[in-house]
């Protein structure tokens with residue numbers, strides 16, 4: 517009796533990241549080639565006409581689609597458990613396209629106050645000129661979210677864990693609230709990554725990423741993506757994707773496919789080291805608060821267990837002395853943690869960030885892939901010098 521080869525749905529995610537979409541090899545090359553070309557040529561005009569009319573494949577023009585890009589998109593869709601994914605030239609390219617696909621003049625948006633700064637800027641400072649209003653709310657307070665909803669609300673925008681303090685929003689409850697009102701939902705999943713959280717499994721319509729962070733993971737490309745149903749992703753490809761043109765370069769997509777192959781093992785290591793760092797920080801007398809969703813006594817523990825399977829390498833902590841000056845001096849005294857924006861790469865980073873009150877400063881760490889005991893020694897040296 518012939519055994520059927522396993523279907524994609526039955527394979528583990530680590531297997532899919534190595535093989536999905538790579539059934540054909542060019543000249544036997546084990547690595548898929550880089551299609552660094554802007555256009556594709558045809559023997560017959562009628563074939564070109566058919567491609568241009570609506571189909572994404574076969575390919576005609578790289579602003580819309582490209583085989584190298586399509587391969588990375590296929591793997592990310594498998595990771596997020598969505599029908600489709602569309603890559604963009606940056607996280608903000610993806611986020612602005614996703615938001616624009618859910619609003620029109622007169623629309624109202626409810627957005628968590630824990631969202632990434634430029635996302636809030638786009639909603640609060642840019643979109644009003646097109647007649648779109650936004651209310652920021654504490655996304656951890658379901659009643660506040662409900663109270664902010666209006667008749668004309670078309671979008672609930674979430675980011676969980678949120679920026680800076682990694683506050684957890686209840687995906688299941690918030691999606692229910694939105695669906696009852698016919699409101700679309702978007703969730704920024706950059707921090708947890710699909711290794712640890714799949715917002716689409718809770719009914720979120722569009723999952724967005726700064727691919728620049730963990731999905732790429734090596735601090736060498738800037739990219740973003742939108743994941744969702746075939747229908748929604750197709751529609752935004754041919755409107756916001758085509759008209760705003762924030763298309764990813766094929767070389768960035770090629771590097772991304774290489775990065776995705778190691779995402780599961782990188783995320784395990786980021787999580788393991790960040791847990792060790794968080795436990796160390798919490799034990800130090802100079803530290804007031806540690807914000808890390810991986811701590812077993814996190815205040816939102818039940819919610820974390822419901823919707824997440826891990827906690828990545830992002831955390832923040834507040835010193836007993838939470839002044840800006842102390843936070844700056846702290847970061848400047850570290851040796852292995854470098855000062856810089858962005859995060860999610862191989863290297864550990866530290867940055868001082870103010871809380872929403874503008875006065876309390878925390879230090880955000882991106883725990884990289886260095887030896888954890890070296891990172892802890894670096895932090896211990898500076899913490900001991902700070903004293904209580």
Ligand SMILES: *Cc1c(COP(=O)(O)O)cnc(C)c1O
Nearest residue numbers: 606607608632704706726728739
């Ligand atoms: C960095 C970041 C973005 C923006 O992504 P870019 O790739 O820098 O455009 C969006 N969301 C979160 C949570 C981020 O950290």
